[in-house]
Amino acid sequence: MIRILVFLAVVFALGLGFAWLADRPGDMVVTFGGYQYQVSLMVAAVAVTAVVAAVMIAWWLVKSIWNSPYTIARYFRVRQRDRGYQALSSGMIAAGAGDAALARKMNKQAAKLIRSETEPLIHLLDAQASLLEGDHDAAREKFERMLDDPEMRLLGLRGLYLEAERLGDRQAARHYAGRAAGIAPQLGWAIDSTLEEKTAAGDWDSALKLVDAQTATRQVDKEAASRRRAVLLTAKAEDLIDTDLAAAKAAALEANRLLPAFPPAAVIAAKALFRQNDIRKGAKILEAAWKAEPHPAVADQYIHARPGDAVLDRLARAQKLQSLRQNNVESSLAVARAALDAHEFKVAREAVEAAIRMQPREGAYLLLADIEEAETGDQGRVRQYLAMAVRAPRDPAWVADGFVSDRWAPVSPVTGRLDAFEWRAPVERLGQLIEQDAPEHPSLALPKGGETVPADDTVPAEIDAVVVEAEPVAVAGGDQAVPESDESPAPEREQEAEPARMPDDPGVDPVQEQPERRFRLF
Structure with a gap:
């Protein structure tokens, strides 16, 4: 568009010039070789213009003839190069499609038409063709070159x-x-x-x-980079906590600043501060992390901030955490553990039962068994709680590439991937329960006062239909306890004798209500 405008401007200027000459009559006299030539000014201008144009055309013809060999050679060279690039393009497409024969054919054709020194893609196509042909040694040699x-x-x-x-x-x-x-x-x-x-x-x-x-x-992105850096700083702080406390503290505080809700960073930062007797700052870091994401490691570090604290002081700190995140499983379990250490069995039992109502899981039932053993020593009930723990979903743990760990690590021990560990419940137990078509795990039962009752006020409808067989258990003396049959009528089941027990098994209290509802224990 600009060239057209320039051309029009030049033509317009020439037209104005010739019009100006035509409006101004005059003669031009030229004396040459004893002769005098007289022409009008307009004719002289046209003649000069024609001479200049003729000279330019003659120069163009001479230059074209002189450069014709190079022009012809360049034409064929460009044509050959275009054919070579077309072959190279077809070869790359064939290599991407997995056609080894066509890729090798196009590679040879491209190598003939294009010099490999000027086009590196020929080397790539050659290596790809070798890989498709299964010649990995040749491919490695090409990559090394x-x-x-x-x-x-x-x-x-x-x-x-x-x-x-x-x-x-x-x-x-x-x-x-x-x-x-x-x-x-x-x-x-x-x-x-x-x-x-x-x-x-x-x-x-x-x-x-x-x-x-x-x-x-x-x-x-910035968020992913900050997380990577926080993970690395946390790992560095954990390595230096016992040898270089100042460097560990600096790394841990920076990690906590980048990811305030990352439990390992908060724990190691608080640990470094506690070792320097900065209890207040360390506690604030743990409280902020607890509000963002309650985690057992945060609770344990917060409760044991002062090694010399009495058990009742630790219970008070656990209850403070519970006040920060109420109606939370981890909060209730932290209070239950601290209360068990303080021998406040009623508080511990209430807290763990509240946790089970919110989320029944293995650790809660194990803790309930510990409370029962410490308070009453009733081995029958302890065993029942242990059986419930076996059937309950597993507690959350650090999981990476199928590997389950109680401790966080910066890299996966399976693949070596950075920041692979996630805090979640392993799925193995859940898969076993689904395969066995079990009802919702023990929201089922908390034996209390000789009764087996659901954890909440209502019993799911599907539980009425669940009657689970127990495996025969060998008893000293050679006899076996025969499990009750699901097909036997209810009156006959009521008249059957109590199953045999181990000599040291005091048993559990008989079920007072809903005798027809029985659940799998083992």
């Missing part, structure tokens, strides 16, 4: 990294990833693999530098 070319070095390192991963050589894979990360910190695969290497070796400072480099290149 790419390391000598600065333009292809990262591609060669990526190929060697993938080959090392395929062979299961983690050390070699991390070596290639480390070299790539040093050249280009923005490469996610290189940073992640190098992070695994650094964290596996416990080199937290180097890992933090890698995270900072990745953050600077904006390859990860």
Whole structure:
């Protein structure tokens, strides 16, 4: 568009010029070789213009003829290059589709039409074709030759990294990833693999530098980068807590600042502060973490902030936590544990029963069994609670790649992945209960006063139909206790003798209400 406007402007200017000459009559006299030539000014202007145009056309013709060999050669060279790029494109598509034969054919054709020194993609297509053909040794050689070319070095390192991963050589894979990360910190695969290497070796400072480099290149969002940094700082603080308290405190406080609701960071920060007798600040950190996400480790650290505290003081601290998050399972269990230590059995029992009403699970029933044993020593009831614990869902734990741990760790012991652990309930017990088609786990029963009653006020309708068989139990003397049959009429079941017990088993109180509802204990 601009060129058209310029052309029109030039034509308009020439027209104005010739019109101006035409409006001003005059003659032009030229004396040459003894002759005198006289023409009008307009004719002279047209003649000069024609001469200039003729000279320009003649120069263009001479130049075109002179450059014609180069022009013809360039035409064929461009045509050959276009054919080569078309073959290269077809070969890359074939390699992506898994067509090894077509990829190799197109690679040979592209290599003939394009020089590999000017087009590195030919080397990539050659390596991909070798991989598709199953010739991994040749592919590795091609990737290694790419390391000598600065333009292809990262591609060669990526190929060697993938080959090392395929062979299961983690050390070699991390070596290639480390070299790539040093050249280009923005490469996610290189940073992640190098992070695994650094964290596996416990080199937290180097890992933090890698995270900072990745953050600077904006390859990860701010929230993800902050979490990674908090996890690494927490791990560093845990390593230094016994050797360099000041450095551990600084790392832990920064981790807690980045992730205030991250329980491991809050716990290690409070632990460092408590060791420096800064009880108040450490308690505030734990209280903030507890409000955000109640966690048993936070409660344990908060309750035992002062090692010399009396058991009643620890109970008071547990009750303070409960006031911060009421109607919470972890709050009730923390109070129950502290009350059990203080031998406040009534408080402990009420707290754990409240926890079971909110969320029945294994740890709550085990704690109830401990309370029963400490308060009454009734072994029959203790065993019943233990049986309920076996059937109840498992307590939340730190889970990473199928590995369950009571303690948090910065990396997965299975895959080495950073920040793999999650605080949740393992699913194994839940899967077993579903396979056995069990009713909702023991919201079923809390034996209390000789009765077996549901945890809440109403009994689910499906429980009425659940009658569970018990496995035969060997008894001293050679006889076996025969379980009651589901098919026997109710009157006959009432008349059957009490099942045999172990000599030291005092048994449990008979069921007073709803005798037809019985539940699986073992």
